[in-house]
Amino acid sequence: MSTINTGNNLPCESPKDGESASLKSFEGGCVSIIVFGASGDLAKKKTFPALFNLFRQGFLPGSQVQIFGYARTPLTDEGLRDRLRGYLKPAKSDLSKDPSSVVKAFLDLITYVHGNYDTEEGYLKLEQSIVEHEELKSGEEGPTKRLFYLALPPSVYPAVSQMIKKCCMNKRGWTRVVVEKPFGKDLASSEELSGQLGQLFTEEQIYRIDHYLGKEIVQNLLVMRFANRFFLPLWNRDNIDNVQIVFKEDFGTEGRGGYFDEYGIIRDIIQNHLLQVLCLVAMEKPVSLSPEHIRDEKVKVLRAIEPIKDDEVVLGQYDGYLNDPTVPKGSTTPTFATIVLRIHNERWDGVPFIMKAGKALDSRKAEIRVQFKDVPGDIYRCQKQGRNEFVMRLQPSEAMYMKLTVKQPGLEMSATQSELDLSYRQRYQDIVIPEAYERLLLDTIRGDQQHFVRRDELRAAWEIFTPLLHRIDRGEFKSLIYPEGSRGPPEADQLTERVGYVRTHGYIWIPPSLKAEL
Numbered sequence: 107m108s109t110i111n112t113g114n115n116l117p118c119e120s121p122k123d124g125e126s127a128s129l130k131s132f133e134g135g136c137v138s139i140i141v142f143g144a145s146g147d148l149a150k151k152k153t154f155p156a157l158f159n160l161f162r163q164g165f166l167p168g169s170q171v172q173i174f175g176y177a178r179t180p181l182t183d184e185g186l187r188d189r190l191r192g193y194l195k196p197a198k199s200d201l202s203k204d205p206s207s208v209v210k211a212f213l214d215l216i217t218y219v220h221g222n223y224d225t226e227e228g229y230l231k232l233e234q235s236i237v238e239h240e241e242l243k244s245g246e247e248g249p250t251k252r253l254f255y256l257a258l259p260p261s262v263y264p265a266v267s268q269m270i271k272k273c274c275m276n277k278r279g280w281t282r283v284v285v286e287k288p289f290g291k292d293l294a295s296s297e298e299l300s301g302q303l304g305q306l307f308t309e310e311q312i313y314r315i316d317h318y319l320g321k322e323i324v325q326n327l328l329v330m331r332f333a334n335r336f337f338l339p340l341w342n343r344d345n346i347d348n349v350q351i352v353f354k355e356d357f358g359t360e361g362r363g364g365y366f367d368e369y370g371i372i373r374d375i376i377q378n379h380l381l382q383v384l385c386l387v388a389m390e391k392p393v394s395l396s397p398e399h400i401r402d403e404k405v406k407v408l409r410a411i412e413p414i415k416d417d418e419v420v421l422g423q424y425d426g427y428l429n430d431p432t433v434p435k436g437s438t439t440p441t442f443a444t445i446v447l448r449i450h451n452e453r454w455d456g457v458p459f460i461m462k463a464g465k466a467l468d469s470r471k472a473e474i475r476v477q478f479k480d481v482p483g484d485i486y487r488c489q490k491q492g493r494n495e496f497v498m499r500l501q502p503s504e505a506m507y508m509k510l511t512v513k514q515p516g517l518e519m520s521a522t523q524s525e526l527d528l529s530y531r532q533r534y535q536d537i538v539i540p541e542a543y544e545r546l547l548l549d550t551i552r553g554d555q556q557h558f559v560r561r562d563e564l565r566a567a568w569e570i571f572t573p574l575l576h577r578i579d580r581g582e583f584k585s586l587i588y589p590e591g592s593r594g595p596p597e598a599d600q601l602t603e604r605v606g607y608v609r610t611h612g613y614i615w616i617p618p619s620l621k622a623e624l
């Protein structure tokens with residue numbers, strides 16, 4: 107019998123979560139992956155394509171894996187497969203084989219179960235179907251594993267979790283439950299949800315997914331910081347002036363306005379994705395690479411963040427947001443925010459972390475921009491070229507580059523700004539960078555919770571933003587209107603500069619890997 111290729115090549119530490127102390131525990135036995143909300147948007151665009159990619163790379167061998175879709179929409183197995191087919195893209199390397207046969211082999215692993223979320227009937231059918239496949243693939247006594255993925259609106263998490271607990275727990279091996287954000291709307295609702303889940307499952311069984319933690323550059327952050335002598339002595343308040351963590355989209359809510367309006371840009375992007383990135387930029391070196399040690403350090407950073415100051419917040423709403431028919435009339439929900447966070451500890455005291463996120467802006471990108479202080483006693487000040495910056499671009503086209511001052515090549519002795527560029531597309535030409543969901547799903551099968559949000563992290567994250575969010579909800583903060591396709595409200599740039607960011611005027615450099623995107 108073939109075994110699941112966990113692909114775990116970490117040389118030093120393997121995950122330890124009580125249930126999965128060694129990689130051996132993944133070997134052999136059948137894995138059932140159950141996608142709730144299989145009829146939905148996330149399932150077709152992200153979850154099933156990620157599973158497909160893992161399948162085509164041999165991580166999910168058909169002899170051991172069975173995939174179930176569950177939802178209320180009446181569909182047959184074939185009906186679900188037809189919906190998914192167009193989203194499954196064979197890789198270039200598959201094209202030498204018959205690509206449609208790879209897709210077909212994957213789709214053949216999928217069974218659809220139709221049922222309600224809050225009554226037992228559907229879950230009993232699901233349980234029966236899972237058991238049948240387990241017996242086929244693992245025999246009557248072999249080990250089995252069950253991964254439940256809740257690609258559902260959070261309002262149904264409590265009912266679905268209770269039903270899983272009542273009807274579908276695995277009696278022959280592990281059960282894990284993946285939940286999607288938003289995990290609540292504020293501290294109280296998030297704690298309520300955590301409490302409900304916590305009564306049913308242990309923390310080791312719950313995987314709170316934040317797909318930004320699955321992005322290549324985000325996964326590289328700790329390696330960059332802690333495995334390079336370059337960075338170790340510089341990464342602190344003595345050398346770094348300010349840090350920006352930026353998310354920009356060049357499109358608006360696009361029909362998701364109903365969902366978005368309830369949450370707004372802070373809950374949608376900043377409280378989760380950008381704050382997770384901040385933790386990895388700012389945390390101390392963990393004792394080891396074990397998930398608990400890493401998450402312990404992230405929690406410490408979150409707890410050291412000071413209350414947000416009113417004059418360090420700029421909110422915006424793009425002109426045209428209210429034209430989305432799914433957005434309530436007169437909504438003041440922010441689609442843009444710049445918020446300064448300050449970390450009260452020895453390393454970061456006085457360094458502003460500028461979090462900026464917006465929809466319908468002038469470009470699509472996500473990046474971390476670390477700006478260093480001016481050079482002391484600068485003998486080139488008459489030719490001032492701007493500050494050193496270290497930029498990590500999460501998307502599009504992963505890259506890291508350093509902006510630095512060099513001699514202008516030629517006979518003149520003048521200084522100019524240039525860059526050291528590590529553009530992934532050029533440097534790693536033969537490597538296909540996996541999608542965030544692909545990596546995170548594999549982690550759940552491996553039992554590695556490093557890139558998932560722990561309950562105390564989530565609580566600390568909500569503690570930071572809840573007072574501000576409540577005031578915004580009460581209408582105490584005004585969203586400034588900005589034109590679609592702009593940089594957002596000019597007041598946001600003014601705030602960024604007021605807290606210390608120095609723009610380098612006249613410096614325009616488009617990384618070669620990005621030129622293809624333009």
Ligand SMILES: NC(=O)C1=CN([C@@H]2O[C@H](COP(=O)(O)OP(=O)(O)OC[C@H]3O[C@@H](n4cnc5c(N)ncnc54)[C@H](OP(=O)(O)O)[C@@H]3O)[C@@H](O)[C@H]2O)C=CC1
Nearest residue numbers: 143145146147148149177178179257258259260286287288
């Ligand atoms: N879509 C995306 O790009 C992203 C989504 N997410 C999160 O993933 C989760 C799923 O998102 P998405 O797929 O977009 O959501 P959908 O609105 O598409 O819902 C998924 C499925 O859930 C069922 N459903 C929808 N509304 C309800 C309801 N009120 N009560 C019970 N069942 C309902 C429907 O299935 P049926 O009626 O057939 O049962 C639907 O197909 C959400 O938590 C979302 O916040 C996170 C990041 C990105």
Ligand SMILES: O=C1O[C@H](COP(=O)(O)O)[C@@H](O)[C@H](O)[C@H]1O
Nearest residue numbers: 317318355374375379472501542
């Ligand atoms: O979670 C979300 O993320 C997407 C952006 O994800 P990305 O991987 O494309 O950067 C965002 O569009 C959406 O509003 C939000 O819910």
